[in-house]
Amino acid sequence: MIEESARGSRAELLDVHRLRLVETAAPRLTPEERFAMNRVWDAKVRANPSFFDGPVLVCAGARREGPDELTVSWVRTTYRHFALRRVPFATSWLPSFFVSVLQPTDDGRLLVGRMSNSTAAPGRWQLPGGSLEPPEGDAPLDLAALHRHAARELIEETGIDTRPDDLTFWNVTRAGNGGIGVLFRAPALPEARLRERFEAMAAAERAQGREPELDDIVLIHSTSQLPLLAGPHADYLEPIVSRYEATAAERT
Template sequence: MIEQSARGFGGELLDVRRLRLVETAAPRITPEERQAMDRVWDDLVRDNPNFFDGPVLVCAGTEWEAPDDLTVSWARTTYRHFALRRVPFSTSWLPSFFVAVLQPADDGRLLVGRMSNSTAAPGRWQLPGGSLEPPEGDEPLDMRALHRHAARELVEETGIDTRPDDLTFWNVTRAGNGSIGVLFQAPSLPESTLRERFGAMAAAERAQGREPELDNIFLIHSTPQLRLMVGPHADYLEPIVRRYAEAG
């Protein structure tokens, strides 16, 4: 949620063919870290009341089981945990664990969206997607769950309603701060359909008095076009666009 303060460098693709997910315990937060975390969180909520301290998953580590088999350890926490990224002395903070969707137009261009002012990273361009939430009840966190979550993020942020089974696992990305993102590709759609569904979603959100998570979309076919998008972009976006363009 609080991505603009991420520590680290550039993003990369990990070239994963098989992904295994393992739950683990979140690290213990010291009393000093908790006090600092709560102060930072209270300041953030005061500046942006849209922030909420709901349940979320974080990445507790990764391990290669084989050259293209990756195990991701995940832990349960709440969005407040991400405020630790702004605490200089914190050693207990963990990066995000998220899904994102590559949504092509039928001419091969890729949809990217700009985060609205109500989000934690206003003005940032990225793929549709978001942090993973804990599975409900006894449901496992597996690839089927990730497919469902990615489909839900896609329709919530763009209005594009795609069945989870129609999403194809594409790869795994690691952001500069260590956050892990599982990438899916959606079936291509005409540009007119993409824009109509996004416009209808944004209008419906504003009619309910809410600001949509994405306030604009752009269709891109190569990394040089990133310079045409005014504002920052997620550090993992460039390697994704490059690989997508090469494959296309």
């Protein structure tokens, strides 16, 4: 069972083959928590006006249902909720619920991107992806919705346009702070096409006066190359690359 007591532990892969998603009620904030959250959020927006308080999902918990099935409880909130992480006495904050995409090249390397200075994690190396958003109207949050969200994140961050149905559910990761990430694998593409798509996306964003979410990409084949990426890394990057490297070796 994966509980919030897992905060501060090492990130890991959960080896999940089936996923069940259940909406639950958000925790009630104390007046002190809400005041502190708003103060931290307002300070962050003043420092970076590109932040916006849009709708987002967070993870309220996850539990095993047999050896290879995971039930994830999720909550509707807004990005302001993440400011609670900076409130030392807060007990009501919940970690991220996100998708990430493994985008390989046709020679087996893996695309890793660096977050730009306009994001909440400037300079951090990670896979393309992002926090989940609530489904529209009465639409369910199911695996098909996660496929669509992952495809949208991939094109927004890298310019690579992949149909949701062409993404393969790959695994689930638990970050060190308890966040849950659903991982998808995209079809392999030639390096030249990946770089062409990324450069066209970045140029289009800058032409609109915006910084792209990823300001650089690299292609790696093993964890031995991770230390060469200067700057912070998402804590779940190393176990993902390690597993990807191992499965690639098994296929050769």
